[in-house]
Amino acid sequence: MAAFFNQRNVIALLVLFSVAFPFITQNEYFLHIMTLSFIWMIGVYGLNLLAGYTGYLSLAHAGFFAIGAYSLGLLTVKAQMNFWLAFVLACLITSVVGLFVGLIALRTKEHFFAIYTLCVGYIIYLVIDKWESLTEGVRGLIGIPAPSNIGPIAFDNALSIYYLVLTILLLVILVVYRIVHSLNGRTYLAIRNSEDLAQTIGISTMKNKLTVFVLSTFFAGLAGALYASFVRFIGPDIGSTAITFDLLTYLLVGGIGTLSGPIVGTIIIVWVSQQLQFLQDYRMLIFGPVLTLLIIFYPRGIVGGVVDWRHKYQEKKNRKLSVNSLVKPEKQVKEG
Amino acid sequence: MFLETKNLTKQFGGLRAVNSVDFSIEEGKINAIIGPNGAGKSTFFNLISGFHRPTSGQVIFKGKDITTLPSNKIAELGVARTFQTTNLFEQSTVLDNVIVGHRLRTKSNLLDAILRTKRLKAEEKQCKDKAIEVLDFVGLTHVAHKQAAGISQEEKKRVAFALALATDPEIVFLDEPAAGVNPDETEGLAVLMQKMAEKGITVCLIEHKMSMIMKLADKIMVLNYGEKIAEGTPEQIKNNEAVIKAYLGGSAIA
Numbered sequence: 341m342a343a344f345f346n347q348r349n350v351i352a353l354l355v356l357f358s359v360a361f362p363f364i365t366q367n368e369y370f371l372h373i374m375t376l377s378f379i380w381m382i383g384v385y386g387l388n389l390l391a392g393y394t395g396y397l398s399l400a401h402a403g404f405f406a407i408g409a410y411s412l413g414l415l416t417v418k419a420q421m422n423f424w425l426a427f428v429l430a431c432l433i434t435s436v437v438g439l440f441v442g443l444i445a446l447r448t449k450e451h452f453f454a455i456y457t458l459c460v461g462y463i464i465y466l467v468i469d470k471w472e473s474l475t476e477g478v479r480g481l482i483g484i485p486a487p488s489n490i491g492p493i494a495f496d497n498a499l500s501i502y503y504l505v506l507t508i509l510l511l512v513i514l515v516v517y518r519i520v521h522s523l524n525g526r527t528y529l530a531i532r533n534s535e536d537l538a539q540t541i542g543i544s545t546m547k548n549k550l551t552v553f554v555l556s557t558f559f560a561g562l563a564g565a566l567y568a569s570f571v572r573f574i575g576p577d578i579g580s581t582a583i584t585f586d587l588l589t590y591l592l593v594g595g596i597g598t599l600s601g602p603i604v605g606t607i608i609i610v611w612v613s614q615q616l617q618f619l620q621d622y623r624m625l626i627f628g629p630v631l632t633l634l635i636i637f638y639p640r641g642i643v644g645g646v647v648d649w650r651h652k653y654q655e656k657k658n659r660k661l662s663v664n665s666l667v668k669p670e671k672q673v674k675e676g
Numbered sequence: 677m678f679l680e681t682k683n684l685t686k687q688f689g690g691l692r693a694v695n696s697v698d699f700s701i702e703e704g705k706i707n708a709i710i711g712p713n714g715a716g717k718s719t720f721f722n723l724i725s726g727f728h729r730p731t732s733g734q735v736i737f738k739g740k741d742i743t744t745l746p747s748n749k750i751a752e753l754g755v756a757r758t759f760q761t762t763n764l765f766e767q768s769t770v771l772d773n774v775i776v777g778h779r780l781r782t783k784s785n786l787l788d789a790i791l792r793t794k795r796l797k798a799e800e801k802q803c804k805d806k807a808i809e810v811l812d813f814v815g816l817t818h819v820a821h822k823q824a825a826g827i828s829q830e831e832k833k834r835v836a837f838a839l840a841l842a843t844d845p846e847i848v849f850l851d852e853p854a855a856g857v858n859p860d861e862t863e864g865l866a867v868l869m870q871k872m873a874e875k876g877i878t879v880c881l882i883e884h885k886m887s888m889i890m891k892l893a894d895k896i897m898v899l900n901y902g903e904k905i906a907e908g909t910p911e912q913i914k915n916n917e918a919v920i921k922a923y924l925g926g927s928a929i930a
Contacts, residue, residue, distance in 0.1 A: 518789055518790055519786065519789045522789035522792075522796060522800070523779055523782060524786055525789070526772070529768075529776070530765075530779075533763055533764075536727070536759070537759065537762065538776075539746070539748050539751075540725065540747055540757055541751060541756070541777050541779070541780060541839060541843050542748045542751035543748055543779060544748050
């Protein structure tokens with residue numbers, strides 16, 4: 341329970357901070373970075389639901405992110421569709437592709453699943469890169485419109501888009517929170533824990549895994565669509581494996597299988613990267629070893645580490661309590 | 677017949693792990709399967725619970741052919757099982773581990789979870805109540821809120837029982853329930869199995885601890901090299917020439 345409240349508090353604080361953030365800093369650039377971080381977080385939440393809760397590490401998520409982004413881009417730029425209709429369709433298209441990929445990919449497990457999805461992600465990237473007549477290839481897609489007005493609300497400046505992305509992120513977190521803290525969440529954990537055991541207690545593992553996979557790609561597509569409408573320009577690079585591993589790094593640093601891990605990881609990595617920009621690509625010389633150490637000592641990331649630490653602290657406290665009151669009478673009972 | 681196998685055979689490449697075994701399990705009784713290591717006992721369990729598909733033969737549960745059903749469907753019909761080692765989710769509590777055991781009797785889906793519907797809340801309570809009930813039944817109420825990582829081997833065995841019982845089974849298959857626990861604890865687990873049988877749950881177990889089996893079982897089947905070599909009451913098995921030969925090699929004086 342302590343851990344639960346801890347996570348809840350962290351989230352409440354972060355919400356307050358993120359709402360107040362534009363007023364704390366008047367810097368447009370910071371606002372831009374923050375909006376981008378929120379978009380990544382949505383993708384990371386998708387990855388987390390799959391990799392963290394059912395234990396299936398997908399390395400195709402940049403591909404799904406790109407499918408979401410390109411769907412929105414193509415539907416608005418080439419098909420001249422209404423923005424919000426295109427937005428919804430982009431998420432649905434990604435999910436449908438996810439459904440078909442999932443049907444095949446989920447027949448594999450563990451490393452094989454990771455390798456298979458890595459290939460799927462790369463194929464998606466290649467298709468986007470080479471299919472010039474549709475996607476414009478390396479030239480990229482330009483002139484993607486910003487979100488159109490919802491009633492009186494216009495999204496014509498950085499601040500309004502910031503709040504739009506934040507709202508969607510909060511909705512995503514709410515949905516993930518509810519799923520994770522429900523019977524469904526328990527079901528997914530049971531699958532992660534032991535698929536054989538889950539199947540034995542009557543859980544249809546394929547159905548559950550497929551549901552999570554589709555939902556996870558939906559979030560990736562949602563993040564992609566938001567990215568496209570925020571940056572207004574997309575190139576095939578957004579589907580590259582480098583992006584997948586960025587998402588994975590955010591998740592691992594924050595804490596895989598934890599609720600606030602995606603937020604913590606993304607914020608930390610994005611801001612640290614910004615601060616270390618003067619090092620250019622040599623940044624990786626710092627990131628690499630730190631990430632390795634983190635995975636060795638804190639396999640469940642920063643959030644997981646804090647939760648474990650609190651558990652230990654709690655147990656120590658309990659033990660002290662029981663030494664004073666409980667142990668003695670228990671001994672007497674056994675002897676008697 | 678409650679649950680029976682007809683000519684059940686499983687071939688792994690050139691190895692016949694289970695060779696045309698006919699076995700019937702009596703309702704409400706404690707049935708045991710014994711045999712030397714590698715006799716095909718666990719494979720036999722895996723065939724019944726749907727983990728392996730038999731090469732030939734049938735499994736019939738309450739008159740219904742369940743031979744080709746996937747294991748989760750078999751569980752829904754009321755056939756539960758435990759494994760030799762139960763992988764508990766070590767970071768959560770014992771209670772949390774058991775709650776999911778009743779999931780198969782609930783219907784709420786993803787949409788229920790996202791919208792927090794009444795059905796979900798009701799079913800969550802139902803699962804929790806069930807978990808509390810079965811933990812009480814196996815005598816683990818006192819560790820319900822402990823982390824699964826911090827409980828003893830014997831308690832883990834009991835959690836495995838609880839998880840199987842949470843599925844509301846009519847029959848429970850226990851794969852070496854008393855492996856790796858001391859004689860006192862073995863006694864306790866035997867009492868628990870009797871309690872299950874008294875409650876009307878049919879028990880079928882694989883076990884190596886002979887003294888326990890002889891006291892506990894109503895009916896015993898002996899497997900050797902995948903074949904059934906004997907079947908009967910503990911008395912009959914004890915004096916069976918073929919069984920003694922299988923265990924001790926050659927002819928021996930009992």
